[in-house]
Amino acid sequence: MADFKVNILGCGSATPSLRHLPSCQVVDHRDKLMMIDCGEGAQLSMRRMKLKYSRLNNIFISHLHGDHCLGLPGLLSTMALHDIEGTVTVHTFAEGAELFQRILDFFCRERTYDLRFNIIKPEQGIIYEDKALTVETFPLYHRVPCTGFIFREKPKLRHINREMVDFYRVPVSQMLAIKEGADFVMPDGTVVANERLTTPAEPARSYAYCSDTAYNPRVAEAVRGVDTIYHEATYADDQADKAAQRGHSTAAEAARIALEAGARQLIIGHYSKSYNDESRHLAEARAIFPNTIAATEGMTVDLN
Amino acid sequence: MADFKVNILGCGSATPSLRHLPSCQVVDHRDKLMMIDCGEGAQLSMRRMKLKYSRLNNIFISHLHGDHCLGLPGLLSTMALHDIEGTVTVHTFAEGAELFQRILDFFCRERTYDLRFNIIKPEQGIIYEDKALTVETFPLYHRVPCTGFIFREKPKLRHINREMVDFYRVPVSQMLAIKEGADFVMPDGTVVANERLTTPAEPARSYAYCSDTAYNPRVAEAVRGVDTIYHEATYADDQADKAAQRGHSTAAEAARIALEAGARQLIIGHYSKSYNDESRHLAEARAIFPNTIAATEGMTVDLN
Numbered sequence: 188m189a190d191f192k193v194n195i196l197g198c199g200s201a202t203p204s205l206r207h208l209p210s211c212q213v214v215d216h217r218d219k220l221m222m223i224d225c226g227e228g229a230q231l232s233m234r235r236m237k238l239k240y241s242r243l244n245n246i247f248i249s250h251l252h253g254d255h256c257l258g259l260p261g262l263l264s265t266m267a268l269h270d271i272e273g274t275v276t277v278h279t280f281a282e283g284a285e286l287f288q289r290i291l292d293f294f295c296r297e298r299t300y301d302l303r304f305n306i307i308k309p310e311q312g313i314i315y316e317d318k319a320l321t322v323e324t325f326p327l328y329h330r331v332p333c334t335g336f337i338f339r340e341k342p343k344l345r346h347i348n349r350e351m352v353d354f355y356r357v358p359v360s361q362m363l364a365i366k367e368g369a370d371f372v373m374p375d376g377t378v379v380a381n382e383r384l385t386t387p388a389e390p391a392r393s394y395a396y397c398s399d400t401a402y403n404p405r406v407a408e409a410v411r412g413v414d415t416i417y418h419e420a421t422y423a424d425d426q427a428d429k430a431a432q433r434g435h436s437t438a439a440e441a442a443r444i445a446l447e448a449g450a451r452q453l454i455i456g457h458y459s460k461s462y463n464d465e466s467r468h469l470a471e472a473r474a475i476f477p478n479t480i481a482a483t484e485g486m487t488v489d490l491n
Numbered sequence: 492m493a494d495f496k497v498n499i500l501g502c503g504s505a506t507p508s509l510r511h512l513p514s515c516q517v518v519d520h521r522d523k524l525m526m527i528d529c530g531e532g533a534q535l536s537m538r539r540m541k542l543k544y545s546r547l548n549n550i551f552i553s554h555l556h557g558d559h560c561l562g563l564p565g566l567l568s569t570m571a572l573h574d575i576e577g578t579v580t581v582h583t584f585a586e587g588a589e590l591f592q593r594i595l596d597f598f599c600r601e602r603t604y605d606l607r608f609n610i611i612k613p614e615q616g617i618i619y620e621d622k623a624l625t626v627e628t629f630p631l632y633h634r635v636p637c638t639g640f641i642f643r644e645k646p647k648l649r650h651i652n653r654e655m656v657d658f659y660r661v662p663v664s665q666m667l668a669i670k671e672g673a674d675f676v677m678p679d680g681t682v683v684a685n686e687r688l689t690t691p692a693e694p695a696r697s698y699a700y701c702s703d704t705a706y707n708p709r710v711a712e713a714v715r716g717v718d719t720i721y722h723e724a725t726y727a728d729d730q731a732d733k734a735a736q737r738g739h740s741t742a743a744e745a746a747r748i749a750l751e752a753g754a755r756q757l758i759i760g761h762y763s764k765s766y767n768d769e770s771r772h773l774a775e776a777r778a779i780f781p782n783t784i785a786a787t788e789g790m791t792v793d794l795n
Contacts, residue, residue, distance in 0.1 A: 202572050203535050203565075227565040228532055231507050253568045253598040261507075261531040264557045268506050286597055293590055294557040 189489040190217045191340065191392055193417070196232035198456030198482040200421050200435075201254045203227065207458060208484055209254035210398060212417070213238050214338055216320050222246040223336060223396050229258035230265045236485060240266045245315060247322065248279040249398060250333035251286075259287055263302065264295040274301045278314055278322075280332060281306045309334035325409035327400035329434040335406065337413060339393040345385035355379050394490050395448075398457050401431065402440035407447035415490050416450045417482070419457035423467035426459070438468035442475035456482035493793040494521045495644060495696055497721070500536035502760030502786040504725050504739075505558045507531065511762060512788055513558035514702060516721070517542050518642055520624050526550040527640060527700050533562035534569045540789060544570045549619060551626065552583040553702060554637035555590075563591055567606065568599040578605045582618055582626075584636060585610045613638035629713035631704035633738040639710070641717060643697040649689035659683050698794050699752075702761050705735065706744035711751035719794050720749050721786070724759035727771035733763075742772035746779035760786035 193214050199207025209226025213233070220243040222229070233240065243266075248256050259277065266275065277287065284304035291302060307314050307324055309332060315322035319341055327333040344366035352362070357371050365371060371379040395410040398419035410416055418441035422430045430437050436444075438455055445453035453476050458465055465481040472479040480488060497518050503511025513530025517537070524547040526533070537544065547570075552560050563581065570579065581591065588608035595606060611618050611628055613636060619626035623645055631637040648670035656666070661675050669675060675683040699714040702723035714720055722745035726734045734741050740748075742759055749757035757780050762769055769785040776783040784792060 202569055203538075205535070205538055208535075227562070228535065231509070231512075231532065234507075234509055251597070253565060257565045257568075257598065258531070261557060261561045264561075265506050282597075286594070290590070290594065293555070293586075294561065 189491045191215070191394075191490040193394060193415075193454075193488050193490060194236055194238060195454075195456065195482045195484060195486045195488070196229055196236065197224075197226045197484060198458065199254075200457050200459050201252070202460050203254075204460045207460070208232060209258070210249075210457060211258065212396065213243070214394065214490075216338070216340070218242060219244065219317070219320075221315075221322070221338070224249055224255040224398070225258040225262060226254050227257045227261070230262040232484070233262075236487075240269050240271050244273060244275055245322075246275070246277045247315075247336050247396075248277065248283060249327070249335065249396065250329060250331055251280060251283045252331065252399070255399075256283065256287075260290045260294055263291055263298075266300065267295050267298045270299045272300050274303055276303045276305050276315075278305045278307050280308070307334065325406075327397060327406065328403040329399045329401065333399055335398075335400070335409065336396045337393060337410060338395075339413075340391040342391050343388040345381070345388045348384055348386060351384050355384065357384065389491070392490050397441075397444065399435060401434045402436045402443065404447065407444045410444070410448045410450070412449060414451045415454065415488070416445050416448060416452075417454040417456065418444050420455035420468050420472060421457050421459045423462065424471055425467070426461070429459075438472040439475055442472040442479060445476045445479070450476075451478065452488075453479045454482050454488055455479060493795045495519070495698075495794040497698060497719075497758075497792050497794060498540055498542060499758075499760065499786045499788060499790045499792070500533055500540065501528075501530045501788060502762065503558075504761050504763050505556070506764050507558075508764045511764070512536060513562070514553075514761060515562065516700065517547070518698065518794075520642070520644070522546060523548070523621070523624075525619075525626070525642070528553055528559040528702070529562040529566060530558050531561045531565070534566040536788065537566075540791075544573050544575050548577060548579055549626075550579070550581045551619075551640050551700075552581065552587060553631070553639065553700065554633060554635055555584060555587045556635065556703070559703075560587065560591075564594045564598055567595055567602075570604065571599050571602045574603045576604050578607055580607045580609050580619075582609045582611050584612070611638065629710075631701060631710065632707040633703045633705065637703055639702075639704070639713065640700045641697060641714060642699075643717075644695040646695050647692040649685070649692045652688055652690060655688050659688065661688065693795070696794050701745075701748065703739060705738045706740045706747065708751065711748045714748070714752045714754070716753060718755045719758065719792070720752060720754045720756075721758040721760065722748050723761035724772050724776060725761050725763050727766065728775055729771070730763070730765070742776040743779055746776040746783060749780045749783070754780075755782065756792075757783045758786050758792055759783060 196211035197208030309326035420438035421435035500515035501512030613630035724742035725739035
């Protein structure tokens, strides 16, 4: 199975319905889980999708509308009841950190893990980094301050050609440098080009989350070159006026962003409850950007 | 259909599972909806059970543990998005009112309805009254302050015997008094006993909600004479020690309360997630109080 994927836990808009839950996704990168937004019901959706609380250490909140974060108190309380240890970091705006700290201090005084808040800003850039991945913010254009997130794998290591490194007697101490692309210098000074010793690394992939936002070409600039883009598509063309009024996008606008950014695939979501299904959204997006997927609860999308 | 019933929206304990949601019930009295506790997911369960937000004007919170009230911000926000009008009153302890007021002022600034908090105390007595019903509090015995609620129908009107009131020429102006049980005095001074003019009213029914609480005979005293009792039964006998430690009850203890109180029927719920089903709870309760029902999500119990 892919070691970089995104699980869709909720892809409805503000009002939950019997068809869609409020916004929540879980990025799984080499078994580390990172949640993006945490609408009401997120804790239950994690159980439903068999995503373990113990692997979740980072939660990224795009903006402080209830449908993107009201699942946080319940999730964090339940994690304490499950004796989760280690550190759980919530990346959010200052006023969200203050409010959630207060709510958690009220409802979840006895925490088994260390709860931290990382205060972020949309224009900040990299807000999280581990050995294999970075997460960066970029501004979205909604009715309230809102940030997108780009999950970017770091360059991966090249694969050693075992026969060749044996032939040239490359010492173990040099192996990491070789995997990172260095040439090998033999004791007699002869240089062996890295390409003779290795085969190329898998490409580093990236995933951008863009919700909630009006259509804005600056979003396409911010996510240029990202492989997979999730972009909100609250409305179809028939309600383009509402999209503009409310700081949301149509499916066609989401597709234009993916096209302008040069993405490989587009996932749409955050559907208004005024639609009975997403066939219009999907048709209108695919007319502009064919490789479009309509998000649905329980879906896992391979990001490799 | 019955004009007094209770809908079970959630009957699990602190940790939601794929089998049970956190605590939430909706009492329906003559089409007025009154919610008791509001665990995460309550708003969605209302939709699932086709209970209209527009009919919900009172929410009663038993205590300030997250599994009994964390659905409140989402429910109240969604009600504003649905343009609900009128007044919505949340009956809760002072510190809950303060916190929820702050959360709602943050996430749901533009309310279409008037949100009020009624500060209650467990030992208070009647906290709500309308034409046909009262709601009163009584103390429960949990780890934090906790209140039970008794929903009590007011005495109902007797039924007019049309033939008899025509025969005695009872004027319309006297009819309400007759329904309330008055005798009729004829113009010549003859007294016609009420029993000749009417047939008996339906009995006034009552419903008590007891969660969360350790077993305590004072609970039985408080709910003596109530027709239907909901009493928490977090554990079966095999975990009686945990029940005592954590301020909860076993199913057998719930049944003892119903027996001591002289109830007509008992509903048990608030099951620990450590059980795969409620067969033990039900068997142990029925051994003491045969007319026991095991609550489950989506169930409606007739209170008439």
